[in-house]
Amino acid sequence: MTDGTNRAWTMAVRPEAEPSAETFAMTETAIPTAKHGEVLVRTLYMSLDPYMRGRMRVAKTYAASLQPGDVITGEVIAVVEQSESPIHKVGDTVRANIGWQEWAAIPAHEATPVNPDLGPVSTGVGILGMPGMTAFFGLNAVLMPKTGDTLVVSAASGAVGAIVGQLGKLQGCFVIGTAGSNEKCRYIVDELGFDAAINYKTQDISAELARLAPDGVNIFFDNVGGAVSDAVFENLTLHTRIAICGQISQYNDEETAQGPRNLMMLTRNRATVQGFLVYDYELDHDMAKARMSNWIKEGKLKYKEDVVDGFENAPEAFIGLLTGKNFGKLLVKVSEEIA
Ligand SMILES: NC(=O)c1ccc[n+]([C@@H]2O[C@H](COP(=O)([O-])OP(=O)(O)OC[C@H]3O[C@@H](n4cnc5c(N)ncnc54)[C@H](OP(=O)(O)O)[C@@H]3O)[C@@H](O)[C@H]2O)c1
Numbered sequence: 001m002t003d004g005t006n007r008a009w010t011m012a013v014r015p016e017a018e019p020s021a022e023t024f025a026m027t028e029t030a031i032p033t034a035k036h037g038e039v040l041v042r043t044l045y046m047s048l049d050p051y052m053r054g055r056m057r058v059a060k061t062y063a064a065s066l067q068p069g070d071v072i073t074g075e076v077i078a079v080v081e082q083s084e085s086p087i088h089k090v091g092d093t094v095r096a097n098i099g100w101q102e103w104a105a106i107p108a109h110e111a112t113p114v115n116p117d118l119g120p121v122s123t124g125v126g127i128l129g130m131p132g133m134t135a136f137f138g139l140n141a142v143l144m145p146k147t148g149d150t151l152v153v154s155a156a157s158g159a160v161g162a163i164v165g166q167l168g169k170l171q172g173c174f175v176i177g178t179a180g181s182n183e184k185c186r187y188i189v190d191e192l193g194f195d196a197a198i199n200y201k202t203q204d205i206s207a208e209l210a211r212l213a214p215d216g217v218n219i220f221f222d223n224v225g226g227a228v229s230d231a232v233f234e235n236l237t238l239h240t241r242i243a244i245c246g247q248i249s250q251y252n253d254e255e256t257a258q259g260p261r262n263l264m265m266l267t268r269n270r271a272t273v274q275g276f277l278v279y280d281y282e283l284d285h286d287m288a289k290a291r292m293s294n295w296i297k298e299g300k301l302k303y304k305e306d307v308v309d310g311f312e313n314a315p316e317a318f319i320g321l322l323t324g325k326n327f328g329k330l331l332v333k334v335s336e337e338i339a
Contacts, residue, residue, distance in 0.1 A: 006031045008101035009314055011066045015056055018252045018322065023056070024072070024315040032105040034084045039108045041078035041096055046311075046332040047125035048074070048318050049159075053251040062277065071099035072314075075125050077114060078104075079337060088113070093337075095124045100314055102334055118293040121337075126329040127163060127296070127303040128289045130278055134245060135163035136288040137281035142243040142274050143219040147172035150213045152232055155223035155248060156197065157184035157304075159329035163292075164221045165194045166301050173219070176212055178205060178228055180324040187327075192302055205231035216240065216269075224249050229260040236269040244275040252322055304328030 005028050012025035034040040055066045055073045066073065076099075080092045085108030088094060094111035098104035114124040126132060138160075145151060151168040155161040156177025165188060168175045177188045178200045185197035198208045205228060209217065216237025222229055225247030266273065281288075295301035306328040308317040314332045321330050 002031065004031055005029070006101060006103040007311055008071045008099070009311075010069055010071050011056055012068060014058070014066075014068060015252075019053070019056065019315070019319055021315060021319075026312070031103045034082045034105045036084050037107060038084050038105050039080045039088050039094075039111055040082035040103065040105045041076075041094060041098065041111060042081050043076045043078045043098070043102050043311075043334040044093075044337060045077040045122050045125065045307075046074055046100055046314060046334055047076065047129070048314065048321055048326075048330040048332060049130070050246060050248050050251060050321060052318065053322060071101055073097070074099050075130065076334075077121050077124050078111070080111070083108070087111075093121050093124075095129065100311075102311060118289060119296060122305060122307070122331055123303065125331070126159060126305060127301070128293060131159035131329060132163055132292055132303075133281065133285050133288055134278040135160045135167060136292065137278065137284070138221060138243045138245050138276055139164050139167050141281055142276050143221060143241050145171045145173050145219055148174070149218035150174045150176065150216070151219045151221065152176045152178070152209070152213075152217050153221040153223070154178045154200075154228045154232075155246075156188050156194065157327060158223065160245060161221070161223055162188065162192060162304065162328070163301070166192050169193050169195075170295070170300060174213070176209065176217075178224070184327060187304075200228050200231075206234045209235040219243075221245060222247070225260070226250060230262060233260050233262045233265040236265055236271050238269055240269055240271040242271060242273040244273060248322070305331055307331045307333050309333050 008027050010025050015023045080088045087108040093114045096111045151173040153161045153164045157179045165175045165177050175194045176196045177194045178198045185199050188194040189197050196212045217235050220232050220242045222244050223246045226249035306326045311334045
């Protein structure tokens with residue numbers, strides 16, 4: 001049941017370093033009504049992702065910056081509650097870019113159907129959504145792994161990294177992940193089948209890599225940047241391929257972004273570095289989703305969701321994402337499928 005109120009989280013103040021509770025403000029408006037060609041959607045799950053920190057910057061990025069008062073950007077899984085379009089009917093589950101809010105009336109074509117046969121609907125913003133597609137195409141299209149390659153992936157227990165490592169194993173790579181706690185390190189080895197893990201907070205990353213991969217790293221999927229990347233760059237081999245997926249260690253740093261600092265290692269090893277965005281491969285996403293859904297059903301691919309209950313808890317959960325408090329794909333559960 002609803003009291004007719006739509007709650008939304010906006011960016012109240014632009015953060016200069018780590019976001020805090022003061023960064024966010026909750027607004028309340030009346031639930032809108034869908035007009036001709038629109039659907040009214042109710043949020044079930046909100047996806048919290050590191051890129052949202054980038055939207056809070058003024059700096060030029062690949063998408064427009066948020067302005068104070070704007071609803072925080074983001075994708076949700078939602079249910080259609082009113083339809084004024086033949087594209088969706090009431091009760092359909094969809095994925096939509098409505099930001100951090102409970103309800104929205106949007107053009108029907110901006111809501112994408114979520115196929116429940118592929119997996120639980122929450123996976124539509126997780127392993128079978130943007131993070132899963134990032135892993136699939138960053139690994140297969142950018143890094144192009146070969147059997148026997150040593151693959152290193154950073155933020156390895158997270159939404160993207162956990163999938164990268166498992167896909168690497170399916171392709172016959174020797175997979176090393178870096179993560180920020182012993183619990184996360186145990187998980188990627190014991191549960192996900194990685195060959196080895198390095199706790200970047202307590203271990204000497206470069207020395208561990210030299211021990212685990214004495215012939216060097218063939219492919220590196222970089223989610224983190226900074227000190228972790230520096231250590232991997234010290235352990236390259238001839239023709240290492242490097243995919244820059246993200247640099248989360250730098251996202252709260254407006255002024256002093258650092259590293260990799262040893263680019264000469266690329267010269268010595270004739271290495272290749274390529275940045276990419278998940279949307280570069282959008283036309284092939286459906287193929288990858290179908291393939292990954294099958295692997296999940298066959299038990300070849302596992303995923304972990306970190307579900308925070310309650311719309312009001314989104315800011316705290318997001319702040320935690322930027323310091324490693326999440327363990328798995330971070331979602332906020334906003335309402336039940338049946339209202
Ligand atoms: N290129 C693209 O199209 C694309 C698409 C999606 C995501 N990305 C990028 O992929 C990366 C991973 O995203 P995700 O959604 O999978 O997030 P995630 O890994 O589920 O969560 C973020 C993780 O990053 C780690 N982290 C946070 N601060 C760190 C720091 N200072 N140093 C090292 N690690 C830190 C934390 O794990 P620990 O506990 O291990 O530190 C945290 O749990 C991000 O950089 C994101 O921007 C890029």
